[in-house]
Amino acid sequence: MDIAHRTTDQQKPAEQRRRELLEAADRVVLRDGPKASMNAIAAEAGITKPILYRHFGDKGGLYRALATRHTDALLASLRAALDAPADRRRRVESTLDTYLASIEAMPQVYRFLMHPAEESHQSEQGFDVGRHSAPLLRRMGEELGQVIAERVDLGPAAEAQARIWGHGIVGMMHAAGDWWLGERPCSRAELVRSLADLLWGRLAEAEDRPGGPGF
Amino acid sequence: MDIAHRTTDQQKPAEQRRRELLEAADRVVLRDGPKASMNAIAAEAGITKPILYRHFGDKGGLYRALATRHTDALLASLRAALDAPADRRRRVESTLDTYLASIEAMPQVYRFLMHPAEESHQSEQGFDVGRHSAPLLRRMGEELGQVIAERVDLGPAAEAQARIWGHGIVGMMHAAGDWWLGERPCSRAELVRSLADLLWGRLAEAEDRPGGPGF
DNA sequence: AGCAGTACGTTACTTGCGGTAACACCAGTC
DNA sequence: GACTGGTGTTACCGCAAGTAACGTACTGCT
Structure with a gap:
């Protein structure tokens, strides 16, 4: 009945997964500098790119989280x-x-x-310094x-x-x-x-x- | 006969050329921000990419000059x-x-x-801050x-x-x-x-x- | 059981940029 | 005329960001 009642099976992995991804990203970024590629990060995490994008939206999102x-x-x-x-x-x-x-x-x-x-971000035409x-x-x-x-x-x-x-x-x-x-x-x-x-x-x-x- | 006497429409002193390119680059960079593409800059200057590269080596060179x-x-x-x-x-x-x-x-x-x-620059493995x-x-x-x-x-x-x-x-x-x-x-x-x-x-x-x- | 929903995961693709090779034109020079 | 050195071009490579389409497992619902 309770829709939101995701038993421990799926809810924990969601947030924990994000942590793991962030740690992997951390390792790669700290090794390769800010120009680490999404592919490299995904590989380090043992997965592939689209998963990263599902979790963080885009590269900026990942970096912001980091x-x-x-x-x-x-x-x-x-x-x-x-x-x-x-x-x-x-x-x-x-x-x-x-x-x-x-x-x-x-x-x-x-x-x-x-x-x-x-x-x-390319927000509009302006140049918000x-x-x-x-x-x-x-x-x-x-x-x-x-x-x-x-x-x-x-x-x-x-x-x-x-x-x-x-x-x-x-x-x-x-x-x-x-x-x-x-x-x-x-x-x-x-x-x-x-x-x-x-x-x-x-x-x-x-x-x-x-x-x-x-x- | 005189070497310096070029027909007006072509063949400028090459240093002035560089100036023109820089000014065009300036316009584009000031309009599009630091992520202005070499293509865009070349287009603004009325020429194509390889010329920019002949003059400035790579994008870093152009930006450094600028x-x-x-x-x-x-x-x-x-x-x-x-x-x-x-x-x-x-x-x-x-x-x-x-x-x-x-x-x-x-x-x-x-x-x-x-x-x-x-x-x-990717200078080696180190991270010279x-x-x-x-x-x-x-x-x-x-x-x-x-x-x-x-x-x-x-x-x-x-x-x-x-x-x-x-x-x-x-x-x-x-x-x-x-x-x-x-x-x-x-x-x-x-x-x-x-x-x-x-x-x-x-x-x-x-x-x-x-x-x-x-x- | 059987069905939808959803999160997890994949391969394969598109787009765009930095950078380069190969070729073409046009002057003056021997 | 052939050679050289400057101008310019088109067409391509490699690579990274981001996306689409598809497959899979586990969930709760009826």
């Missing part, structure tokens, strides 16, 4: 560092370090998250902005200010981390310290260099 | 703002505003520059770092610090700009002011919010 998993994981660890009971400078440094440690530990994951390899550059950055920016708004007293227009700062700080962290990961010009601790110093206004405090260029 | 043009232009205008004779805060605000005005004026160009749409995320960011970061090192007195370890700050600030500008361009949550002037405030240490100065969350 990205969401990793993004959630990273955001969770960042939240932990961000919410720790310590003074602000400590929290900032801890969060920076957590992020950098993550991308250092799994550069392939990081690379994948930051490069969705063109979702190609947004959402193309990795949703991970946006999510981190929004969350950080929220935390700032909650915990820091910014006077009037606090909300707008906090969001701007959230996205700005996340961008700073991201770009510096990306560059650092590529060139390794210094230790992680030094990088963390320098970035925190930057946020602490040391650029504004520093003196002009004596004998500037042509001036 | 990106270089725009990147050079943007960097030039940023340098102007950065080198203006004014106090530091003024220069910072002016540079931020110049950048934001540029991406606001030509979001398609901006989008293209930040999303080379996977060059797919670098250089995938738009060389524009790297170049801006390096230049800014250099300017900081030249004009600001940072004491010991100045060089490393300056480069870190350069990339960090550029990343801040980029991420905030990207987000702002997508959501338009405030005016450009407000954004500039907030970001400059952030760099001026206002995050560090601000008081804790009274009655924090659950604590």
